[in-house]
Amino acid sequence: MSFTxxxxxxxxxxxKKEVLSNIDLAVKKGEIYGLIGPSGSGKTTLVRIxxxxxxxxxxxxxxxxxxxxxxxVLSKIGYMAxxxxxxxxxxxxxxxxxxxxxYKLKKEERQQRIAYAAELxxxxxxxxxxxxxxxxxxxxxxxxxxxxIHNPQILVLDxxxxxxxxxxxxxxxxxxxELKKQGKTLVVTxxxxxxxxxxxxxxxxxxxxxxxxxxxxxxxxxxEAKDLEGVFVKAGGKRV
Amino acid sequence: MRxxxxxxxxxQQMLRDKRTLGxxxxxxxxxxxxxxxxxxxxxxxNPKLGVAHVDAAIVxxxxxxxxxxxxxxxxxxxxxxxVDDQLDGFMQMKGxxxxxxxxNSDPSKAKALQIKIQQTIAAEAAEKQAAMMxxxxxxxxxxxxxxxxxxxxxxxxxxxxxxxxxxxTSFFDTLSPILVGYFVFFFVFLIAGIALLRxxxxxxxxxxxxxxxxxxxxxxxYLLGYGTFAVIQTLIVVFFAxxxxxxxxxxxxxxxxxxxxxxxxxxxxxGILLSAFANSEFQMMQFIPIVIIPQIFFAGxxxxxxxxxxxQAVAKVMxxxxxxxxxxSVMYKGMGLGDIRTDLLALFGFAIIFVTLNVFALKKxxxx
Numbered sequence: 001m002s003f004t005x006x007x008x009x010x011x012x013x014x015x016k017k018e019v020l021s022n023i024d025l026a027v028k029k030g031e032i033y034g035l036i037g038p039s040g041s042g043k044t045t046l047v048r049i050x051x052x053x054x055x056x057x058x059x060x061x062x063x064x065x066x067x068x069x070x071x072x073v074l075s076k077i078g079y080m081a082x083x084x085x086x087x088x089x090x091x092x093x094x095x096x097x098x099x100x101x102x103y104k105l106k107k108e109e110r111q112q113r114i115a116y117a118a119e120l121x122x123x124x125x126x127x128x129x130x131x132x133x134x135x136x137x138x139x140x141x142x143x144x145x146x147x148x149i150h151n152p153q154i155l156v157l158d159x160x161x162x163x164x165x166x167x168x169x170x171x172x173x174x175x176x177x178e179l180k181k182q183g184k185t186l187v188v189t190x191x192x193x194x195x196x197x198x199x200x201x202x203x204x205x206x207x208x209x210x211x212x213x214x215x216x217x218x219x220x221x222x223x224e225a226k227d228l229e230g231v232f233v234k235a236g237g238k239r240v
Numbered sequence: 241m242r243x244x245x246x247x248x249x250x251x252q253q254m255l256r257d258k259r260t261l262g263x264x265x266x267x268x269x270x271x272x273x274x275x276x277x278x279x280x281x282x283x284x285x286n287p288k289l290g291v292a293h294v295d296a297a298i299v300x301x302x303x304x305x306x307x308x309x310x311x312x313x314x315x316x317x318x319x320x321x322x323v324d325d326q327l328d329g330f331m332q333m334k335g336x337x338x339x340x341x342x343x344n345s346d347p348s349k350a351k352a353l354q355i356k357i358q359q360t361i362a363a364e365a366a367e368k369q370a371a372m373m374x375x376x377x378x379x380x381x382x383x384x385x386x387x388x389x390x391x392x393x394x395x396x397x398x399x400x401x402x403x404x405x406x407x408x409t410s411f412f413d414t415l416s417p418i419l420v421g422y423f424v425f426f427f428v429f430l431i432a433g434i435a436l437l438r439x440x441x442x443x444x445x446x447x448x449x450x451x452x453x454x455x456x457x458x459x460x461x462y463l464l465g466y467g468t469f470a471v472i473q474t475l476i477v478v479f480f481a482x483x484x485x486x487x488x489x490x491x492x493x494x495x496x497x498x499x500x501x502x503x504x505x506x507x508x509x510x511g512i513l514l515s516a517f518a519n520s521e522f523q524m525m526q527f528i529p530i531v532i533i534p535q536i537f538f539a540g541x542x543x544x545x546x547x548x549x550x551x552q553a554v555a556k557v558m559x560x561x562x563x564x565x566x567x568x569s570v571m572y573k574g575m576g577l578g579d580i581r582t583d584l585l586a587l588f589g590f591a592i593i594f595v596t597l598n599v600f601a602l603k604k605x606x607x608x
Contacts, residue, residue, distance in 0.1 A: 053449045081446070085442060085446060090256075102245055102452070103451065
């Protein structure tokens with residue numbers, strides 16, 4: 001069994017406040033792994049450590065069998081941040097061009113990938129507009145396109161569907177499944193339970209701890225709940 | 241090259257932002273022009289002096305010294321007269337006693353007037369003395385019935401020459417080289433600092449850390465990108481100062497450009513370094529009174545050699561101290577590269593230190 005991402009005993013504190021404690025997780029190659037939890041539970045912090053953006057933590061993270069952070073692995077990960085980090089003065093296409101050139105794509109490949117990514121998130125007609133004129137949902141979609149720009153083996157998406165209309169959300173999830181079929185590994189955070197259903201396996205995160213993990217079906221059976229919301233309440237319910 | 245990608249992006253951003261471009265390229269010219277007219281097109285008005293009971297001879301001499309003399313019958317309340325009639329001073333004589341009252345809202349003007357009056361009185365006294373001597377001599381001659389030879393004293397002629405500049409040198413001539421450098425320093429600092437700061441606050445810098453870009457590639461991208469605009473700004477400012485405002489340029493124009501480019505490099509690296517310690521544009525502005533304004537005091541407008549020794553030590557850590565000295569040496573004193581070598585090396589040293597610190601400051605984001 002090959003694991004793409006393995007985290008062992010990962011802990012992190014901001015000052016005295018512990019935001020992650022003893023996180024263990026393993027993401028298999030070619031699956032969609034969901035991190036589910038309310039905002040403030042530590043999902044984003046965990047994701048940043050997995051991607052290699054944050055190296056100030058205790059424990060061990062291996063991605064593609066390389067200890068993170070690693071420069072080589074960075075170029076194999078596509079990351080979409082929770083808040084859109086775009087250059088508002090530039091057009092959508094210029095933003096894509098810029099990030100594509102950071103991955104040293106050849107010009108031909110770059111054009112191809114830009115066309116593909118823009119089409120995927122349905123931004124093709126808006127590419128020549130400045131990002132400052134984009135709506136919130138359009139910015140989200142552009143961020144996703146940027147994460148896909150270099151055809152990475154691993155995609156780490158932090159709340160990818162916030163502010164995106166249901167129809168487009170569905171098509172993005174279909175595309176994520178498509179990427180999975182191509183053998184890519186995806187890590188997705190969300191606080192929407194019905195999105196969690198679409199993950200192959202998921203971990204429920206609360207107050208910096210993984211309270212339970214498994215496939216959606218396993219979890220529902222284990223906790224005798226009819227939906228994942230029920231699982232979350234039962235698994236993480238504060239003991240009185 | 242990822243550095244080139246950063247440079248290209250900075251170009252795109254800058255060219256879209258017309259107002260910032262304007263600030264960088266037009267604002268220095270505007271201020272420099274304003275300074276130029278403030279310091280060179282002065283209409284010097286003659287000081288106005290009220291007099292009462294003053295010798296006609298002295299009044300005549302005062303008028304010769306470009307003083308507007310207004311004669312009063314009686315002195316009365318002198319202070320009131322000065323204020324009411326907008327005089328710069330008032331002079332009364334009682335026998336041999338002279339009483340002077342100055343308006344003194346501008347002490348340098350009052351001092352200048354006082355000196356003129358004292359010179360007049362001294363000259364007048366000397367003339368009286370000479371007249372007395374003549375009279376005495378005349379008496380002696382008559383008693384001796386023979387001419388007494390006495391050499392006529394000729395006042396010595398004073399020839400003036402200058403090591404730097406000439407008799408028409410104005411304060412602006414010594415000030416302008418420093419100003420040229422200071423504006424380059426100030427505007428480059430501000431724009432580069434705020435640009436990187438915005439990259440921090442909008443999260444794009446953080447986002448870049450999820451790509452395989454190196455910290456040094458970001459720093460050099462910024463140096464090259466904004467450096468190019470700094471070069472253009474420097475060229476515009478220097479050419480404008482020399483060709484349009486006709487600022488004294490004794491040395492080589494290329495040396496001036498070289499010094500300013502080094503200054504811009506220091507400002508650029510300092511700006512992006514300090515942006516690491518600011519959380520907002522507003523906090524970036526707070527560095528201006530702390531970091532930028534003090535530079536002007538040590539840039540050579542006030543003579544550093546006459547400062548207290550601890551202040552001189554402070555001057556040595558100010559980039560503008562070296563920049564100002566080098567610019568003044570080349571533009572005003574006409575010195576060559578050899579004479580300003582130390583200044584150039586110091587500026588270069590600052591730049592290297594700041595660039596290195598920048599690469600380390602980004603470690604806050606990623607250790608690689």
